[in-house]
Amino acid sequence: MCKDALFRVGTGLHRLVLRTTGGRLLGRLAGMPVLLLTTTGRVTGRSRTTVLTTPVHDSGRIVLVASYGGDDRHPSWFLNLRDDPEVTVEMEGAVRPMRARVATDEEKQDLWPQVVDAYGGYGGYQGRTDRDIPVVILEPRG
Numbered sequence: 001m002c003k004d005a006l007f008r009v010g011t012g013l014h015r016l017v018l019r020t021t022g023g024r025l026l027g028r029l030a031g032m033p034v035l036l037l038t039t040t041g042r043v044t045g046r047s048r049t050t051v052l053t054t055p056v057h058d059s060g061r062i063v064l065v066a067s068y069g070g071d072d073r074h075p076s077w078f079l080n081l082r083d084d085p086e087v088t089v090e091m092e093g094a095v096r097p098m099r100a101r102v103a104t105d106e107e108k109q110d111l112w113p114q115v116v117d118a119y120g121g122y123g124g125y126q127g128r129t130d131r132d133i134p135v136v137i138l139e140p141r142g
Helices: 003-021 076-083 105-118 121-128
Strands: 032-040 047-053 062-065 086-091 094-102 135-140
Touching: 032 076, 047 076, 062 105, 076 094, 105 121, 105 135
Parallel strands: none
Antiparallel strands: 032 047, 032 086, 062 135, 086 094, 094 135
């Protein structure tokens, strides 16, 4: 089974557990809160939900890292929200409509040390690829 297929199976199982338990089980990974991000597929127009961690968050924003484990490709969820920034986040049992945007260079410069401090693996992911790993900021809609 290829890496992408294994990732999809693992994400599907994780998503099922999160939804079934309201985030009480598997709600943290590597010390970070886990969330469900729902985007609109850029090709299909259908809802797509993936499991992600957030290394930096507060009541007004959620920060995501489009690392894809250091792969040279952007993850699909990133491409989807780049084309349609209206997303939904389910975290700790609460569902929130949000708007996504890619952090500016200045914002990323400020956020990256916090991201790596929350999970050092992000620094390793950036070291594996020539792709500049995007940092995404989600803010409440409206």
